[in-house]
Amino acid sequence: MLGQQIINGLVAGSAYALFALGLTLMFGVLGVVNLTYGFYFAVGAYLALLAAGAGAPIALALPLAAILAGLVAVVLDFLLLTRLRRTRAPELASLMVTLGATLFLYSAMSALLGSEIRRFPAGLLDNGAFALGAYRISVGQILIVGTAVLLSLGLVSLMGATRTGLAMRALAENSDASELMGVDTQAIMRRVSFLSGALGGAAGVLIGLEYNAIAPYMGEAMTLKGFAIIILGGLGNIGGALAAGLLVGVLEALTAGYVSSVYKEAVGFLLLVLTLWVRPQGLFGRPGARRA
Amino acid sequence: MTHAPKLSPSRRSVFLCALLGFAVLARGAEAADPITIGAIEILSGPNAKYGFSIKNGFDLALEEVNRAGGVRGRPLAIAYEDTGGSKEQAINAARQLIARTKAPLLLGPTLSTEMFAVGPIANERKVPIIGTSTTANGVTAIGPYVFRTSLPEADVVPVTLRTAQAKFGVKKVAVLYGRDDAFTKSGYDVMKAALEKLGVETLATETFGAKDTDFSAQLTKIKSLDPDAVVMSALADAGAGILLAKEAQGFAPKVRFIGGNGLNSPKVLEIAGAAADGLLVGSPWFIGKTDAANQKFIADYKAKYGGEPDQFAAQAYDALHVAASAINAAKDVTGEAIRDALTKTKIVGVTGPLSFTPDRDPADSSGVLVLEVEHGAFKILD
Amino acid sequence: MAQIDDFLWTYQNLLASLGVNGLLALSMYVVLAIGQLSLGQAAFMGLGAYASALLTLKLDAPFPAVIAASMLVPAAVALVIGAPTLRLSGVYLALATVSLGEILRVVLVESDLTGGALGLSGIPEKAGLPLIFACLALALVAFTLICRSRIGRAMEAIREDEIAASASGIDLPAYKMAALVASAMLAGLAGALNAHISSFISPNEYGFDAAVTILSFALLGGIGSPFGPVIGAFILTLLPELLRPLHDYRLVVNGLIIVFAVLFMPHGLLVWPIGRIGAKA
Structure with missing residues (x-):
């Protein structure tokens, strides 16, 4: 059972990591705790559902949903945060604005679409599972783990090896200085918003597919856990988010398997509280980061 | 071929009279x-x-x-x-x-x-x-x-479990319930008591949260214990999700899934499809009666x-x-x-x-039915 | 007289909600007033509610002791949460208090002592309307006095610019911790009063939605003075009762209030300058 539980944990952990990637990018570069991220997650899932309902295969529905979710993110970022950036409001103001916006968006979404769980049409994804010795891994699970790893690698190399990435890192360090150095900060911010929105949307599609459940509030529970994960991984640290996501996923599965499923839910949050006491910069963060 | 029901002239007048009668009665009552x-x-x-x-x-x-x-x-x-x-x-x-x-x-x-x-x-x-x-x-x-x-669930659940024990020889079970919902939690309390009374062995008791969509860890553990049946207290959405997940995990068809009142819903069949086949639920009422x-x-x-x-x-x-x-x-x-x-x-x-009983609960549980899902539809198990 | 009694009986719970929500809004106000954000107000409330209800139901403790415990338990938890996070930037406190809410929910749902998901029922009605409104009035007077004192000016300084405040000799950590603890105690008190007037409590009442609703009370009223949040709470409690159709869209409205308040009216949608009068004198 241990092997299968670790597989379960790695799959769930990849889903968390996939979700946390865009969140930590947004925080790392834009310096904003953006709670609307969970909304992009749900938007992505619903858009893919719509596309799949119209007969699109998953290979089309997934990128389409991701791109549209990215555009939604750019628009929301513009509406909610430009004013606060201009007035140099404290970071808590942006947290509160996105909190209010999230409440509004979730409730409006469930008022419009109903709060019932929706599911993708059967057969959108191959239902088959590979037997690896005694273990079972489904196509959906491979898709999730694979996408999480690929996207983290892609993001790390984007940040490390391209001009845009360089500009993003500059912005993350100091937005005034990078502006003076001739970086078009507005354009970079839009790109980061788009990218993280698209990542959130893609995560929504894949996780909605794997657990076959889409609901307006699906992002809320995920966002809470996502924040625990990005703090564990060190705020803004992409590799850290991946590692922390996998860690939480595996620990949850092992807790459910060997201790009790009762405590599964609390694992991530207990880890977070411990981290804040012992190592507030995160398990993988640079020391001294983000002190007041 | 089906025909739309048509009223013959004589029947129509009876119908009209009846309508008028109701109208008079209604006016009398309105006073x-x-x-x-x-x-x-x-x-x-x-x-x-x-x-x-x-x-x-x-x-x-x-x-x-x-x-x-x-x-x-x-x-x-x-x-x-x-x-x-x-x-x-x-x-x-x-x-x-x-x-x-x-x-x-x-x-x-x-x-x-x-x-x-x-x-x-x-x-x-x-x-x-x-x-x-x-x-x-x-x-x-x-x-x-x-x-x-x-x-109360205390009247419905024991009937279901007794039937499962008698019909399918269920001796050892795993229990899975929604811990943060008053309805599913109280369903679980009843199940626990009923299982003890029937002398059925409980191998493991697992839980999930109302918003959970990932049941793989719990089901992996349950599967490794090899129970005769899984008794679950869940609402329709989560219950259907569990049925889909057990299908994906490759549970043997002989492992019966037994639900409380919450799973007695057409929605479960709609969502879980073929995965719901074999599900047993107890119900105080059934549309097929x-x-x-x-x-x-x-x-x-x-x-x-x-x-x-x-x-x-x-x-x-x-x-x-x-x-x-x-x-x-x-x-x-x-x-x-x-x-x-x-x-x-x-x-x-x-x-x-x-x-009503002296404690103001319904006195008669003879109306309880055990339903089984067969080819995507509930039917009375007899 | 009979008519007044009838009116009070009919609307007892609504009137009690006004008082309890007023206290909750004040508990949010204390934290916001020094530029911090706590999303754990609902959890502190739940701690107070459960601690008090358990003492009443299991030990039959005298009511004053119950009330005291309902404030001390959340205060202790606030110390534990605040110690590591208040040294860091404000975001950490906000996120840690969210975690507090989640962990509390797991504990409440799991523990047999707290009745699990079924909650605790049959709590005797010990908190009447006079007590609730006396607590609210007392808290309002206390905060108004504090606002006008040196402490109030220090809090305002911290809110406007932490670094400058620190440079001018204000003990930042002490102020932040004191505010968080006071806030937790008020929320706990509100929880105990609510539990002892509505006879039943369950874990789901103290979730994330409740925390955000409490925030919207304070932001609607504005944090210019302690009266603002209380008025905000009154409006948001009464409005859905008066306009039934609004009830469905309660959370939509609360969300919009938060967005507009932060973006366009950082001092609150309601301008209520009382606290400031004399503060600078």
């Missing part, structure tokens, strides 16, 4: 002041579907009661108050219905947790209150004015609302008939008199014979 009772249900928000099922059941029975002359020669009316599923709203609603509307009897509320907040208020003012969907333990222990017509009263109820319900009734509508329909019968039998229209009459009321409804 008297109606007796207004209160109903507290969830009519907005995510759980509104339960509230509206119940309201439909009440309204259908109300029409019948008034067509038959009302109660005590006066028409009966229901004043509805919405709770939106919130405790505070339910309390406000009960206080307004008791003090402003002067309702001598309350129906509802929808959830057991709401009843725990509202029951003490009705009891304080000596206004009887009848829950039609409140199945949790301890509801009627709130006080002498709190009744319910819904069979062939007795005349039930068939008439289903036909009338379809004619009035277009859709099929569910168990909540059926239980509400019976509850209103119970209420009307008690108001008729009471010596006056006060809460105390109606309470006394309720304790003596006996009717036969669409869910079977209905009367």
